[in-house]
Amino acid sequence: MMQPSHKALVPFVSVDAMMALIHRIGLRPMLRRIADAIEADFLRWEEFDKTPRVAAHCPVGVIELMPTADDTLYAFKYVNGHPKNTRDGLQTVTAFGLLADMHTGYPVLLSEMTLLTALRTAAMSALVARHLAPKGAKVMAMIGNGAQAEFQSLAMAELVGIEEVRLWDTDPGARAKCAGNLRGTGLRVVTCTSAEAAIQGAQVITTCTADKRNATILSDNMVGAGVHVNAIGGDCPGKTELAPGILTRGRVFVEYPPQTRIEGEIQQMPDDFAVTELWRVFAGAQTGRRDAGEITIFDSVGFAIEDFSALRVVRDALEETGLGDRLDLLADPDDPRDLFGMLMRATPA
């Protein structure tokens, strides 16, 4: 059988190749590249075709497609969220994604995105904290020590200058795992015995827990003046982490309001609850933190443009490193109208 032509082959990044790529570039430089790419893409917000993600729900989880495009590139991510998966030794969240050429519709990159989503979520959190956290923030409370925790901590170190991470998780095993992983990264790690203890002295409070319900990870009295809350885990309908009182006392910043109103912490609030769009803050059109005493809240749900940006970074890093494979994903007959002839010529001898 003939080898597929180059047009049929789509650059592919397996999990293995993604890990090799991250090590080649370096995790912290990779987080910085992704944050820079997200900021650059948010600065041209109005060039993107935006839509809330397309979700299929079942009682135990959700599968989502997150597409976006500008004039030249298209991207989408497939991602699931199944909190009970860990009981069966499976990931809560797995993902893969694609970049395609808008002018031909041909995919130009297929990539694992379980790891890449962890990186881009952490990069986005840190990018937002760079704009919103109080000046000189050095201490972060990390509430929820699951798969995101170390990436959040390192991105905050790289982009915000966080030096101390205070860990809390209801599961001691998760705390120990996270503390062990962060040893030797240069961060000062303090394992705490309660959420209240973890937030002592923290200028940034990151919440990232996995229960699919309206939980109160942070109650109103736990969040004092001058704190930036980075709320990652409230990211689908019926899943929130913050007491509503925190949202009214602070200012809430969001990625894409139509999606966040459905999925974020503000699903608890009226439809006209005031929010500030982050792309306007990045562009300087709206003020981020107004004073040292303000409470700022990033109601993070994850938006398709962040995946678009992360995939762009991977595509460029592949060119730079020569890593990655190629996948025979596209039929490419010699005569484009002759799909049938291609099939017949492949008849086994």
Place this chain on the structure above:
Amino acid sequence: MMQPSHKALVPFVSVDAMMALIHRIGLRPMLRRIADAIEADFLRWEEFDKTPRVAAHCPVGVIELMPTADDTLYAFKYVNGHPKNTRDGLQTVTAFGLLADMHTGYPVLLSEMTLLTALRTAAMSALVARHLAPKGAKVMAMIGNGAQAEFQSLAMAELVGIEEVRLWDTDPGARAKCAGNLRGTGLRVVTCTSAEAAIQGAQVITTCTADKRNATILSDNMVGAGVHVNAIGGDCPGKTELAPGILTRGRVFVEYPPQTRIEGEIQQMPDDFAVTELWRVFAGAQTGRRDAGEITIFDSVGFAIEDFSALRVVRDALEETGLGDRLDLLADPDDPRDLFGMLMRATPA
């Protein structure tokens, strides 16, 4: 580096593997299996989560995602439509798709779907014609002799009993390609010099042209009594093939009205233009063809459930044949919460 565990590996069907699979099963049996699967899935229509496809348009084409799910399986297809691609030696339509387990969110199959879409579109056309074409139909006019033409012809032979195919395309090269490919398939092939000549004596008229505009491939006076029109090519906004008069003289059958009203021939008609849903016809709840003189029109746009069905057939055929590869697409750390640890353990020596 350790080998990825079986949980990390997703069954994958490359173009090459899809061709091998079709040859192993046989093209006509494969078309029949897909038609049977589509019919079975349409008979449980109300069990599916249905949504119009999610499209990103640009001046030269469109990229679409087509998701659907029942209680246990999720499917989506990525597909583009770029009519001018052939000028650059590229396919007008390329596609790939995925099946996933609704209970875990884990993909269970990633497959090329450029070939598979051609098969499922043909299988759906033939399935519908089996319900709607006049009894004893033996002759089909095939207007537009591009990549779909041979698959349409063979599916109609297999499922409807079509014996003669009358070819017409404005491009003589396309006619010759199609006629050559159909030689030896058992079909009587007549290459015609006009669309009018092609429809002489045909009980089924299939239109499948690629221009992205409102064209009149069939004018009103070309369609006489007792004909079934299988209109494939009018499948996105601004792209139609039939004169509106044909739609008012005949009865129009559709897959999923909310999508067809946007994309199909009936985009030319008022929003309340009467249509019959095919799942109701398959179930016997609505009448198909009422008499020998009626004009029936399948306003085909392609619906996500058809891809779902085709992917099911491929999954089962993989199990049966042992064909296909496995792709390292999912991160699978030993401890699901320890994505970071997995990454660190993959540090190059």
